[in-house]
Amino acid sequence: MLSDYATHLRASNNKRGRPYAEKTVTAYTKAARTLDRWITAGEQNSTSSTAGVALADFTQCDAPALNLFFRAHYDGGKGERQGGTHTLQRNLRPFFKWLSEEYDHANPYDDARLQRYAHPEDVRPQTLSDEFIRDLLQVTGGGNPRVRAFEKVRDHAIIRVLTEGLRAEELLSLRLDHLHLEQGLIGPVTPLKEARASGEGRIIPLQPKTVVSLTRYLRARESHKRAADPWVWMGTRGRDRLTYSGLYRMLNRRAADAGYGNPDDPESRSIVHPHQFRHTTVDDLLSAGVSEGDVMTIAGWKDPSMLRRYAADMATSRAVTAVKRMGDRY
Structure with a gap:
């Protein structure tokens, strides 16, 4: 099933009409393999609509079962925590869309019971000294x-x-x-x-x-x-x-x-x-007075939210430096 899924990705275009990069194919299939290992380990319980019966394959995964899977991953102690779970949840979405199309499996991502893991907003990039x-x-x-x-x-x-x-x-x-x-x-x-x-x-x-x-x-x-x-x-x-x-x-x-x-x-x-190094470059450019628009152009961003996230790490330091550079104002 995973081999067929990988073939499907390589033969398809993404939402921007471009072929999936091999790195993306690897990330998406890796997410499905992570779920496969969890199913194989039999770590589900009666919270799933499968009434306590061990899942046999992907097509038995419903929203309650995925909730257990994502929570187990979140608590896994692998240093990934919520940010990693958010990525895993996002990378599994295309897989269940494919299952829905190929196997007529009800997509658990359309189920309101599925618990969402947001990207942690308080994680700031680390700028190098x-x-x-x-x-x-x-x-x-x-x-x-x-x-x-x-x-x-x-x-x-x-x-x-x-x-x-x-x-x-x-x-x-x-x-x-x-x-x-x-x-x-x-x-x-x-x-x-x-x-x-x-x-x-x-x-x-x-x-x-x-x-x-x-x-x-x-x-x-x-x-x-x-x-x-x-x-x-x-x-x-x-x-x-x-x-x-x-x-x-x-x-x-x-x-x-x-x-x-x-x-x-x-x-x-x-x-x-x-x-x-990329985080550090953004800080260097902003500290030197390069405009935010020019920084976005150099970095290749269209969404200013990326600039805000990258700039957050050293924002206080830049602000203090800018004010001190003014010297006496009165």
Whole structure:
């Protein structure tokens, strides 16, 4: 059933008339597999209209049963809590719509008894400190032109590009023809998420040091055995393009090199994730006086609610700084 569902997603368009990205297909089928594991474990009880009988498959899931499933996930102690449950509930919606169409199964999402898990509004993005970013840049060579090791040159350039506000997937999808270093630009970068028209893209202006770091990386990249590939970011030891897991591990390894956390300790090895750089970029631009409209353009947003959420973390700090900059008013 899940195999058929994945095939359906790959053969369909989303609500914006664009094919589902493979990452979305994976997320949607992963949500259904999570439900499958819960059903297999037999963790339902008589609250379901199945009167205490263990569910046999997805088509026996009604709203009371899903309420038990989502609550079990919420209380699961996996560090996801309500935010993760909200995402799981959202990602299962297309699956039950498909079940309704293919198996004539009453869609529990149309049942008023289904308990909804909202995205927690009080969770604010974590902005990285200037010191932390400088330390990461320093342990990757500090921009020293005498540093020629491929891995350090690459990692330094990646960190620099992350500070320009690209999403991790956008960074990893960069091709050589996206780089316009003589103009100090990357683009057009096609936004990947939510309510953005096909063919739409944005241009990202680069800091001068980012241009220099990319120029040095491209020289180092010429000796890579996959140099003919169109992708910008190559793996180490001759491997092909960098993956998200590789990017995540690299950042946390470099954080450990800089004295933040211990990669061998499960409790402290996840110090930073790539998306925190995007939060930090928004704060940097707003702190520098860039207008909210221009920040939205650079970030690739159409909905100002995203700007408000990203800006929330350091809003007090920016406000205090702006007022103090005025000096004596009377």
